[in-house]
Amino acid sequence: RILVTGALGQIGSELITKLRAEYGADNVIASDIRTADTEAVTGGPFEILDVTDGAKMNELVSKYNVDTMMHMAALLSAKAEESPQLAWHLNMGGLMNGLETAREHNLQFFTPSSIGAFGPDTPKTDTPQDTIQRPTTMYGVNKVSGELLCDYYFKRFGVDTRGVRFPGLISYVTPPGGGTTDYAVEVYYEALKSGSYTSYIDKGTYMDMMYMPDALQAIVDLMEADPAKLKHRNAFNVTAMSIEPEMVASEIKKHIPSFEMNYQPDPVRQAIADSWPDAIDASAAKQEWGFKAQHDLASMTKDMLTKLRTTITN
């Protein structure tokens, strides 16, 4: 049985649907600090859980006889920059509780890291799996600390911790809440709603991205991978495309020729984006557990616009 924290979040809400389809609704326990009328809450077991409450987390693992935890609850990069103290408390406190619970109950453990774990001193292109990680954001500091802590729990206590460094994730289901890569999601909504979008990230700013279905598949594949083949654990570089706003705009124009993209960079998020790599190298993930992304910018754009068209007009 799998316990998912942050089940109403950007990744969690879709991860729940995928896991329930794959392993059975009753075997996936969704949890979040709040409740909502969504599939995560209504489609199977759901519990209110504030991840900074380690005792409650522990109780839930016993109650449902959980053997795997997917710890998704976190504050994203831009939000973390607004409230660095809260970010440390939630991102690190929650992770520590997750790892301690995993140690006590011998759980398999997944938590996502991010391209935010890199910083301005990291090689910008072909960013290697093992490289300099000196991020300049609170989110990045949390992610590097989290990677180290997860590796520590594996080496010291034998907890089966696994993770990926996600790039910006794009989806038509749950909007992200306060990340730096959110422009690449918002642009599709605005293209359909108003025919134009003003990007807070400047043209020419390259970042890695991935379509949500590929991200969810990566989680499942990594968790099912043969541990004997894993040389790395926390966390694997994964990416599907390295893109900048103009590329997204011209891809959208193929479907909506009148679409207009404007720019009004937001200094905070632009600085965060500038400190991250342009294009990371995912070869370790490919070699060690067969990572593969199905979608590129063209197929993702087509699918996003088709799917959003039905949600927005309904």
Ligand code: VAH
């Ligand atoms: C953020 N989408 O912008 C997240 C992510 C790749 C960055 O971790 O905060």
